[in-house]
Amino acid sequence: MKQLPKKKKINSKQKGSRGERDLRDFFKDQGLNARRSQQFAGGTESSDVLVEEWKATHIECKFTHSCTPYDFVAQATKDSGGEKLPVVFWRRNGKEWLAMFRAEDACYLLSMRELLISEARITLPVKK
Numbered sequence: 399m400k401q402l403p404k405k406k407k408i409n410s411k412q413k414g415s416r417g418e419r420d421l422r423d424f425f426k427d428q429g430l431n432a433r434r435s436q437q438f439a440g441g442t443e444s445s446d447v448l449v450e451e452w453k454a455t456h457i458e459c460k461f462t463h464s465c466t467p468y469d470f471v472a473q474a475t476k477d478s479g480g481e482k483l484p485v486v487f488w489r490r491n492g493k494e495w496l497a498m499f500r501a502e503d504a505c506y507l508l509s510m511r512e513l514l515i516s517e518a519r520i521t522l523p524v525k526k
Contacts, residue, residue, distance in 0.1 A: 422434055456482040
């Protein structure tokens with residue numbers, strides 16, 4: 399009987415670091431100043447990736463195949479210390495980054511977007 403090759407064990411820490419680097423690069427491609435934070439700060443109240451322009455935002459990076467949104471958002475909310483907007487950026491291999499946050503935060507952010515559009519009479523880009 400032919401044996402199947404053993405599955406290679408995934409190093410979760412390395413995969414998480416790879417996800418953080420990929421998210422940092424995504425933010426840089428969007429024109430933002432971003433860096434991984436764990437090597438600088440660490441700890442539970444430190445975002446996985448820091449974006450200079452988003453000082454009031456706590457970013458949680460998830461680079462997994464399975465998604466447990468309530469667990470992800472609960473962790474980001476807890477780690478934000480109640481002082482910052484908790485946002486989870488999640489991606490599977492080969493897929494685009496998605497952002498998750500609480501519905502009340504979405505209402506606030508979308509209201510602010512509409513206010514910017516109406517006050518400045520500008521058009522914000524929408525990816526199709």
